[in-house]
Amino acid sequence: MSQRNIIEAINNAIDEEMKRDPRVMVLGLDVGKLGGVFRATSGLLDKHGPERVVDTPLAEASIVGASLGLAISGMVPVAEIQFLGFTAQGFHQIGPQLAKYRARSRGRYHCQVTIRAPFGGGITSPEFHSDAVEAQFVQSPGIKIVMPSNAYDAKGLLLEAIRDPDPVLYCEPDRLYRLGRMEVPDEDYTVPFGKAAVIREGDDITLVAWSAAVELCTRAADQLAAEGISATVVDLRTLVPFDVETLVGAVAKTGRCVVVHEAPLSAGFGAEVVATLANEAFYDLDAPIARVCAYDVPYPAGSFEAWYLPSVERVVAAARSTASR
Amino acid sequence: MTAVITKHSILNPDGTLVKGAKPKVGDELLLEMLRWMLMSRIYDERAIALQRQGKYGVFSPALGQEASVVGSAMALDPARDWIVPQYRELMAVVRHGYPLERVAANGMGRISDASRIPDGVNVLPNQVALAAQLPHATGLAWGLKLQKKDSVVMTYVGDGGSSEGDFHEALNLAGVMRAPVVFFLQNNQWAISTPSRRQTATPSFALRAAGYGFPGVTVDGNDVLAVYEVATEAVQRARAGDGPTLIESLTYRMSFHNTTDNPSLYEDPKEREEAKRRDPIERVIKHLAKRGLWGSEIDRETRASVRAEIDAALERAATFPAAEPGQLFEHVYAELPERVRKQRAEFLGES
Numbered sequence: 001m002s003q004r005n006i007i008e009a010i011n012n013a014i015d016e017e018m019k020r021d022p023r024v025m026v027l028g029l030d031v032g033k034l035g036g037v038f039r040a041t042s043g044l045l046d047k048h049g050p051e052r053v054v055d056t057p058l059a060e061a062s063i064v065g066a067s068l069g070l071a072i073s074g075m076v077p078v079a080e081i082q083f084l085g086f087t088a089q090g091f092h093q094i095g096p097q098l099a100k101y102r103a104r105s106r107g108r109y110h111c112q113v114t115i116r117a118p119f120g121g122g123i124t125s126p127e128f129h130s131d132a133v134e135a136q137f138v139q140s141p142g143i144k145i146v147m148p149s150n151a152y153d154a155k156g157l158l159l160e161a162i163r164d165p166d167p168v169l170y171c172e173p174d175r176l177y178r179l180g181r182m183e184v185p186d187e188d189y190t191v192p193f194g195k196a197a198v199i200r201e202g203d204d205i206t207l208v209a210w211s212a213a214v215e216l217c218t219r220a221a222d223q224l225a226a227e228g229i230s231a232t233v234v235d236l237r238t239l240v241p242f243d244v245e246t247l248v249g250a251v252a253k254t255g256r257c258v259v260v261h262e263a264p265l266s267a268g269f270g271a272e273v274v275a276t277l278a279n280e281a282f283y284d285l286d287a288p289i290a291r292v293c294a295y296d297v298p299y300p301a302g303s304f305e306a307w308y309l310p311s312v313e314r315v316v317a318a319a320r321s322t323a324s325r
Numbered sequence: 326m327t328a329v330i331t332k333h334s335i336l337n338p339d340g341t342l343v344k345g346a347k348p349k350v351g352d353e354l355l356l357e358m359l360r361w362m363l364m365s366r367i368y369d370e371r372a373i374a375l376q377r378q379g380k381y382g383v384f385s386p387a388l389g390q391e392a393s394v395v396g397s398a399m400a401l402d403p404a405r406d407w408i409v410p411q412y413r414e415l416m417a418v419v420r421h422g423y424p425l426e427r428v429a430a431n432g433m434g435r436i437s438d439a440s441r442i443p444d445g446v447n448v449l450p451n452q453v454a455l456a457a458q459l460p461h462a463t464g465l466a467w468g469l470k471l472q473k474k475d476s477v478v479m480t481y482v483g484d485g486g487s488s489e490g491d492f493h494e495a496l497n498l499a500g501v502m503r504a505p506v507v508f509f510l511q512n513n514q515w516a517i518s519t520p521s522r523r524q525t526a527t528p529s530f531a532l533r534a535a536g537y538g539f540p541g542v543t544v545d546g547n548d549v550l551a552v553y554e555v556a557t558e559a560v561q562r563a564r565a566g567d568g569p570t571l572i573e574s575l576t577y578r579m580s581f582h583n584t585t586d587n588p589s590l591y592e593d594p595k596e597r598e599e600a601k602r603r604d605p606i607e608r609v610i611k612h613l614a615k616r617g618l619w620g621s622e623i624d625r626e627t628r629a630s631v632r633a634e635i636d637a638a639l640e641r642a643a644t645f646p647a648a649e650p651g652q653l654f655e656h657v658y659a660e661l662p663e664r665v666r667k668q669r670a671e672f673l674g675e676s
Contacts, residue, residue, distance in 0.1 A: 025471075051471055057501055062494035065460020066467060069409075072449070073468025093491075097457055105450045106441035107656035141665070142657055165659040194662060241662035 004184040007177040009151040010040045010116070013158040014078060016188060018048050021076060024162060025052040028063055028080030028116075037082055038118055038177055060090030064115060068098050071111045078162055084119030084171055085131035085299075095140030098167045103142060114161045114168045120212045120262055121294075121309045122175035124302030131299050132263035134211075137169050138239055138272070144168045144193055145239040149214035151182050153237060156191030163190070173212035194241030198250055202230035205256040205323050208247065208273055210236040213260045213310060220315035227316075229323050239269050247273065248280045255286035256325075258318045260310050265293040287325035290318040332575065333555050334545035338603045340611025348550045352618060358399060358549050359609045362391035363631050365416040366606060368425070369580070371635055372432060376584045381432050385413050389547070389579025390513055392605030395420070396552025397509045397574070400560045401479055407447040407469075409462035409480035411455065413511070417481070422446035425635070429642035437646045438655075447476075455486035459495030459508065466499065466506035466563075477563040478506045479556070485516025487533070488524045496571065500537035505563035507556065508571045511546060513578035518591040531573035539569045546576030547605040577603070 004012065018024045026041055026048075032055040035042030045053040056063050060081055067077040081087050087094060094115065102110045121130040137145050146161055146168055148154040154172070161168035199214065200221055207217040214235045221231040234250045236243065251257045257277060259270040270291045277289055292310045300308050335346040342348070350358070369386035376384050387394050390413065398408065398417035408414070408421050419425050423446050430440040442448050449465075452458035462480035469476040482492060487510055499506050510530050514521050527533075534541025540562075544555045552574060559570035577600035581588050588597075613619035654661060654669040661669065 057494070057497055059494040059497065061491055062460040062463065062498045065457065065491065065495065066464030066498055069461040069464020069466070070468040070471075071464075072461070073465050073474075074472060075468045077464075092454065092457060093460060096454055097461070101450075102658070103656045105656075106436070106438055108442045108444070109449070110659065144658075242664055244664060 001183050001185055003181040004151050004155075005178050005181045006148070006151045006154045006172070007038055007040055008181075009155040009184045010158055010172065011042055011044070012184070012186075013155040013162075014041065015044060015047065017159060017162050018044065018052060020188070023074060023076040024078060025054065025070070025075055026078050026080070027054040027056050027067065029056065029058055029082050031055060031080050036080060038174060040116070040172070041080065060086050061093045064090045064093035064098060067113045067115070068093070068101060068111050071113050072109050076112050076162060078114045078116065081115055081117040083125075083129045084117040084133060085128040087117060087133065091136070094143065094169070095137060099140040099142030101142075102166065110165050111167045112165050114158070114170055116170045116172060118172040118174040118177075120173050120175050121299070121305050122212065124305060125174075127299075127301075130305075132261065132294070134169075134171055134239060135263055135267065135269045138269060142166065144241065146170045146193065147210040147237065147239060149173060149176070149209075149211050149235050149237070151184050153191050153197070155184055156189050157193070157237065159188065160190040160193060164193070171211060175212050176215055179215070191237070193238045194243050196237055196243040196246040197235045198232060198246065199235050200231065200233040202232045202254065204229045204231065204254055205258065205319050206232040206234060206250045206254045207258050207260060207315065207319065208234045208236065208251075209260040210239065211262070213262055216310060216312055216315060217260055219312045220319065223312060223316050224319055227320065229319060231319060242272070244276055244280060248277065251277055251281045252284035255284055256322050257285070258290045258292060258315065258322055260292045260315055262294055262309060264296045265291060266296050268293055287322050290322045292318045332543045332545055333551045334548045335550040335554065336548045336608050336612055338547075338608055340608055340615055350550055350553060354399075355550070355609065355613070356618070358395055358553065359606070359613070360627060360631065361395040361399070361416055361420055362549065362606050362609070363628060364419075364635065365391045365394060367628065367631050368415065368635050371639065373584060375639075382434055383583050383585055384432060385583040386580045387413050387415060389600060389605070390511055390576045391416070392549035392552050393511050393546040393574040393576045396549040397479060397556040397572070399553055400556035401477065403447065405447075405474070405476045406560070407449070407465060407476060407478045409449045409458050409465065409478055410451050411458060411481045411483060411486060412451040412453055413483070414481050418448045421448050423448050425638040426641040426645075429639050430645035433642055433645075435642065435645035435647055437648070437652065439645050456482055456489035456491040456495070458482070459491050460498070462506050462508075463495045463499040463502070463504050466504035467502045470505055475564065476505065477560050478504075479509055479560070480506060481509050481511060483510065483516065484512040484514065484521040484524050484530060485519065487530055496533070496537045496569070499569040500539050503566070503568035505566070506569045507559040507563055508569060509556070510571065510573045511576055512573055513576050515578050515582065517582040517586060518588075529573060531571055534571035537569075537571070539571065541571040541573065543573045543575060546574030547603045547608065549605060549609060576605075579604075
């Protein structure tokens with residue numbers, strides 16, 4: 001057992017899996033000597049050599065498209081797209097190609113490909129670097145969407161992703177990369193997909209989130225507790241598969257719910273959460289479900305970021321209002 | 326800047342050899358090529374007729390491009406090499422081992438596990454999101470090389486597809502990785518109704534290879550001997566570890582884009598007439614006839630045997646399993662997520 005932050009947990013997971021499985025390789029921009037712009041692949045080039053840790057040309061579509069071909073050849077690629085917002089330049093290779101290849105070949109081929117992509121706001125990065133576009137991929141059946149929020153899950157979910165025979169989009173909360181350390185086992189373990197985590201139990205309201213918004217909800221829950229409102233926090237962990245059972249169970253218990261995400265409000269995955277609860281937890285609800293999300297405007301420059309993103313204050317206000325209805 | 330483009334050719338349209346040309350293909354192999362070209366031509370005719378009767382889906386014939394399709398595919402060893410097709414190379418994948426009856430069953434909407442690419446046949450599915458197949462081919466070739474396999478990947482694209490961003494990304498990456506891949510660009514002069522001069526301001530697609538650091542070759546795509554030779558050379562180069570080649574095969578689409586298209590709205594009939602004079606099949610027949618290797622009897626016999634083979638494949642295809650509702654949910658994931666399992670149960674009336 002070691003204390004690790006998220007970036008160290010990710011690095012450890014890839015390193016261990018490359019030792020265990022000679023088919024695993026890493027490719028992307030700057031993943032070699034630099035170790036990635038966030039250093040997630042730091043040291044892997046020296047440990048595993050230039051055939052397995054490969055700096056590619058700056059071209060997202062071919063990073064993903066070549067990963068598909070590499071997988072069919074028998075390799076297990078772990079591709080890095082430097083920022084999730086840059087998947088726009090390769091989207092056609094993710095949704096229409098990678099996600100559908102098993103179906104398009106009627107099962108003759110499958111794509112054991114993991115795409116890692118840092119994302120999210122709060123670090124005043126330049127344009128397109130922070131966009132939380134995870135919901136766009138939910139409309140591409142065939143790919144799994146994984147959103148770790150802490151170092152333990154980051155390692156376990158990444159090992160699960162790399163070993164999954166189907167493609168996985170693994171979105172990393174860059175704001176949390178080095179926020180703190182927690183106990184992360186040195187040994188091999190996986191966190192299964194489609195199992196949401198109830199990371200805090202309360203009686204009055206359920207806060208639902210994934211990725212960096214989980215950290216926000218935890219802080220909001222602390223504040224709410226000081227006000228006498230006890231909150232459950234559910235971390236969905238994966239959007240595809242979507243753990244409806246845990247979600248419905250948690251919301252049924254408190255009767256009230258706030259969904260929090262960094263993506264814009266309209267048609268964000270929060271809409272799916274709310275629609276699902278309306279259908280499956282209708283008679284357990286004591287108040288309308290609230291959503292605290294980014295606004296339906298383009299991701300702004302860093303100086304506007306704090307106004308655009310959901311904040312602890314907004315989550316607390318929404319929870320307070322929902323709890324009192 | 327004017328680039329010099331040398332077009333490789335061996336057979337003239339009248340079946341004579343180009344001056345100084347020495348074909349490396351023996352008579353037996355040439356006869357085999359002709360038979361495959363006839364298979365392609367006759368299957369196209371049959372599939373179009375079936376489509377008109379409502380028995381076959383939208384179909385894109387290879388009419389006029391048979392030398393391109395067959396000459397390139399025959400440069401490959403199906404046991405170790407791979408084909409990553411676009412969609413107008415049907416006989417290339419059949420020659421590579423994808424049984425015609427399965428291809429036909431798919432065309433007839435009888436799509437199931439029985440009609441998929443068989444295990445051990447090194448062919449990827451057709452691609453209609455044009456040029457999206459090219460990065461796959463590069464990755465596949467790169468991966469085979471990493472695993473020290475003795476394999477080459479041949480992938481197909483058209484003059485239209487070459488305008489896509491994926492074309493650039495795939496060729497660039499292939500050059501950087503020295504991947505054992507051959508990019509076979511069939512310039513059939515048309516992207517549906519858009520002429521090839523709208524795809525590039527340069528006089529040649531093969532020129533682009535220079536920008537990727539590997540050779541680009543132009544070949545008379547209606548000359549099966551020339552296509553086979555340049556393809557064989559490119560395959561040997563790739564196998565030797567010398568990296569990719571871009572081949573531009575100059576041909577002509579002597580039919581519609583597909584069965585929904587109407588070329589009379591955009592094609593000058595003179596162009597089609599001119600193309601017919603360069604017919605890839607007639608050229609080989611004239612060549613063989615001049616050398617006493619082809620005549621009316623062998624012509625009749627070969628066409629009859631090709632027709633019989635196609636008829637048998639079509640008959641078997643018609644007996645393939647018809648579409649079943651539950652197939653909607655097959656092969657989406659290795660294991661269906663709970664949520665999708667529920668949708669499946671609801672759809673099938675289970676609960």
